[in-house]
Amino acid sequence: MAILYQLTETSELMMSFVMVTDKNNCIVIDGGQPQDMPLLKQYVDGRHISAWILTHAHMDHISGFVDEFKKNGGADFDIEKIYYNFPPYDELIVKTDVEDPEYFRSELNNMLPEFNAVLPLFRDKTHIACQGESIDIDEVHIDFLFSYHEGLTANLMNDSSLVFKVTTPNKTVLFLGDLGPSGGDLLFRESRHLLKSDICQMAHHGHGNVGMEVYAEIMPEACMWCCPELIYNEEEVPEYLSDTQRFRRMGLIRLYGAALTRKWMDILGVKKHYVSNKGTQRIEL
Ligand SMILES: [Fe+2]
Known part of the structure; x- marks a missing residue:
């Protein structure tokens, strides 16, 4: 039986998972920030990492991974393959026909330059994961259901997230x-038609995320929330989303606080919620 660990946050608002297969190999997802690395190492516990999947190039997800390579070339981990699919920096940084050019550039500069700087250290282990691809690791099968789509510019980096089942x-x-x-x-x-799943990792920490119809297709029996208490308990329209005019200009009018997502999960009848700020969650798969 595989065990999935949803790691608790050492840094606020991070995402980190370790899956251990029945043959005692690991699949790591994101990893969080540099301060989250000691806990990650504890759960990997020297095991072979068959796959390290990086969902997208934001610091709360991959800055820990990048920092490990900066520090010592990733020497503390035994990594076989790294899966990711990030937007093309050089092509996009000169783009001006976007909703909010300043925000667009800040998104591109959030982690991509740092990631690209260390990429030569592990390029031979990388695989650009594309929608429609699958991989098998021991008894675990992974289908990539979504990868970077050109033209989704308003929420560039979040909307470039790898989605996989x-x-x-x-x-x-x-x-x-x-x-x-x-x-x-x-x-x-x-x-x-591919979304139905027993357990679902809530998109974007459970707020400003995908619509209800996506969750209605997933119809999960359990949800995993990677979020601090502050976000788990935030209102439907928190203060930082209250400037409707600004978010209209940015093309981000459909962002809501976690209260709305939680309401949706209640409507769907979800009873079990794993929340990262409550400690590391151990889930039997
Ligand atoms: Fe995030």
Whole structure:
């Protein structure tokens, strides 16, 4: 039986998972920030990492991974393969026909330059994961259901999240990364028939995320929330989302606080919620 650990936060608002297969190999998802690395190492516990999946190039997800390579070339981990699919920096940084050029550039500069700087250290281990691809690691099957789509510029990095479904002999788990409303629309349009899963990682820490119709197709029995208490308990329209005019200009009008997502999960009848700020969660798959 595979065991999935949803790691608790050492840094606020991070995402980190370790899956241990029945042959005692690991699959790591994101990892969080540099300060989250000691806990990650504790759970990896020297095991072989068959796959390290990086959902998207934001610091709360991959800055720990990048820092490990900066520090010592990733020497503390035994990594076989790294899966990711990030937007092309050089092509996009000169783009001006976007909703909010300043925000667009800040998104590109959030982690991509740092990631690209260390990439030569592990390039031979990388695989650009594309929608429609699958991989098998011991008894765990992974289908990539969504990868970077050109033209989703308003919420560039979150909407470039890799979405993938993990299938074990007993359970299915859907990872949504930080996918936003527009990415969610495309996921729904292209792959809604593939979404049904037992457990779901709530997109973008449970707020500003994919629409209700996506969750209604997933119809999860359990949800995994990677979020601090502050976000888990935030209102439907928190202060930082209250400037409607600004978010309209940015093309981000469909962002809501976690209260709305929690309401949706109640409507869907979800009873079990794993929340990262409550400690590391151990989930049997
Ligand atoms: Fe995030």
